[in-house]
Amino acid sequence: MMMEEKLVINELELGKELANRLMSNLKHTSSVDSNRTLISEILRIYQNAIFMLRFNEDKNILKRSLEIDGKDSRNVFKKRKVSEKKTEKVKVFVATGQENGSIDDGHCWRKYGQKEIHGSKNPRAYYRCTHRFTQDCLAVKQVQKSDTDPLVYEVKYLGNHTCDNITSPKTTMTTNFSVSSFEEGNRVHVTEQSEDTKPTKSEEVMINLEDLENKKNIFRTFSFSNHEIDNGVWKSNIFSENFVEDLSPATSGSAITSEVLSAPASVENSETADSYFSSLDNIIDFGQDWLWS
DNA sequence: AGCATTTGACCATG
DNA sequence: CATGGTCAAATGCT
Known part of the structure; x- marks a missing residue:
């Protein structure tokens, strides 16, 4: 069995154990904090498992x-x-607050x-760069309204812009998360990032994968952030970029290596249970079908 | 008029 | 053959 598959199974078993513990907690008396921690852990574990499977799938596609x-x-x-064209770069955004995506x-x-x-x-809309023919810009994006949340639009970017017609974004986003993967020589990069550049304050949830340290650091941290623009001024923040680490070539035996960006674990501005759980809602949404195949 | 959007047809892929 | 991505004529908008 592949190393990655074992890790996924380990993660899922751990998730099951934590879910059982949560059920036991709910039956008996337990602190709210303890339950929150368990829920957060379970969600993180399943998110990790999904990401591992997705990542493995992408790697196989590229190998083929x-x-x-x-x-x-x-x-x-x-x-x-x-x-x-080949998918050189893929970014997936999940954005809310848009009228039409x-x-x-x-x-x-x-x-x-x-x-x-x-x-x-919901149907999927296909867009290409306006300057496709004038500047030979091959950037393409796909927009699809989420089935689960009508306010959420999933935007998938394919290809890089080679045009130089960039205006400043005016988008109001309450949620934004992106994942990109691209190929550079023999290396596959998988990064997560925000496109936004002027964040100032945050209401964000960052999920730590530090317990994967002892599992060869294959996968790093996910982070999600809520931010929006008020009268043209950024009100919130995004995650920070940390370091990048290679997938262990010793265990993969493949020429392909990977890099996954990471961020530290923290739950900020979570003084109220509402804000905390609304952030968790975002995680649940992403966990279902945040990356199209 | 010129550009953008809509929408059915076409085509590649699995 | 089903599905998804693209094309291009028709239509709409400014």
Whole structure:
């Protein structure tokens, strides 16, 4: 069994144990703090497990892609332009507070298609950079309204902007989380980041993966933040970037290495249970289908 | 008029 | 064959 799979199983077993402990706590008397801690731990564990599985899947896709590239391309009939595009960079945003999902991210987009997606209640809209033909900018994004929360739009970015027409974002976001992965030579980078640049204050939840330290530090910290703009001024903060660490090549045996950005564990501004649990709600939302396949 | 959006058709992929 | 991504003609908007 692959090392990563063992880690996922370990995580899930730990989650089960903690859930049992929580159930026991709820049956008997227990402190609210203790329950909160358990819930937070369980959510973190499942988020880790999902991320590990996702990451492994992405790694395999890339490996297959590299193998195909290495073969004699004459035997591979690729008529579609898409295949040469290859997903060099993928960012997934989950944003709320948008009227129609047209998040102003500083770039000009032109809608070129919309599709009903099997298993989803809401259609997915396809946008390309307005300067695609004038500046040969191949950036593309997909926007889909969340099935679970009508206020949430999931935005997936594909490709980098090569155009230089960037305006300042005016978007009001109450929640923003992004994940990006891109390829650079033989290395695969998986990072999480915020696109926003002027945060000042935070109401954020950061989930620590430090107990994975003894599991070869494969996966690092997730963080989520709530922030919004009030009269053009940022009211909240985002997570900080920490260090980057390689997936242990000794255990993977693959030429592909990975890097995952991390952030420290903390729960800030959680003086009220409401704010704490509303933050937890965000985590639950992300945990379901935050990354499209 | 010029540009953006809509929407059905087309095509690649699994 | 089902599904998702893209194309392009028709239509809408300014």
